[in-house]
Amino acid sequence: MKNYIYSSILLFFLSVNIFGQSPDSWFVNENNFEYTMSFVTFVNIDGADLANTNDKVAAFVNGECRGVTNLIYVASKNRYYAYLTVFSNANEEVINFKIYDSANNTVKNVIKKEKFEINEHYGNLFQAYSLASPALSSSAEIIDFKFKDVIANDLSISGNKISIDLDNKIDITSLSALFELSTNSKLFIGTENIVSGNNLMDYSYPVEFQVLSADQSVLKQWLVTVNSSLGTALFYKKDAVCYKGGAIKVLFTKNNEEVVLSKAGIAYATQNINNGETTFSNLETGVYTIKVGGNVKEIIINLKE
Incomplete structure (x- = not known):
């Protein structure tokens, strides 16, 4: 019996050391505070969204719990969200967040912090505030x-x-x-x-x-x-010979259409179609790209011996 008690006490202290403050002690006396701010959040641990109504999120200021709530299921989004209200008596207090994962009985600290702003609201069901450990990417490319x-x-x-x-x-x-x-x-x-x-x-x-x-x-x-494309383009080339540069000839059905000649991604020269054609002359060896009326062609000018 004594061994059982000692084991239970040891497990309790280990859980405190590993997981931090127990979620059972996350409580706010709302009457002690004058102001609130709120968040609509989704909660993510190790790349996976939490999806259990026993999961919790909490807000802390200097270690004092200032807000706590369970996740709820929103059928219209087929997703779980936390509607978190945070309490304070002054602006600019730094808010830290914790997540309780009920499936694994673990508490995770969130790196992200916020400053308390009276009556401010962050997040909605389309663009919710992220509480994640580790943090998720903010890239939208x-x-x-x-x-x-x-x-x-x-x-x-x-x-x-x-x-x-x-x-x-x-x-x-x-x-x-x-x-x-x-x-x-x-x-x-x-x-x-x-x-x-x-x-x-x-x-x-x-x-x-x-x-x-x-x-x-x-x-x-x-x-x-x-x-x-505004029509069909035809392309012909002449390689460079000795000291004489190469040439690229473009045939296109629409007169006055601009033709852009590029090399290594940089515009090299531009000309307009005249009487159905235009020619770029005295070209050095290399790889060229020609664009005209929605048509694109890559042409290599070689040195011909």
């Missing part, structure tokens, strides 16, 4: 964007704008996008989650997307523009 069963003439990503050139024979009113995003982020139109490869849409006009980061702190706007 589109890394790659293309269309299912379609080969693009060109793709460019600049800032938050994506431009895709397609052949004019492709029906751009019914395209399904394939995309790669930042780790665990999600793509939306409004609040509708868009799934890669299963999202037929009309790209006759630019489409506005938004990417929500894994920690939901960043909602970045993106604009995708699809351009149909």
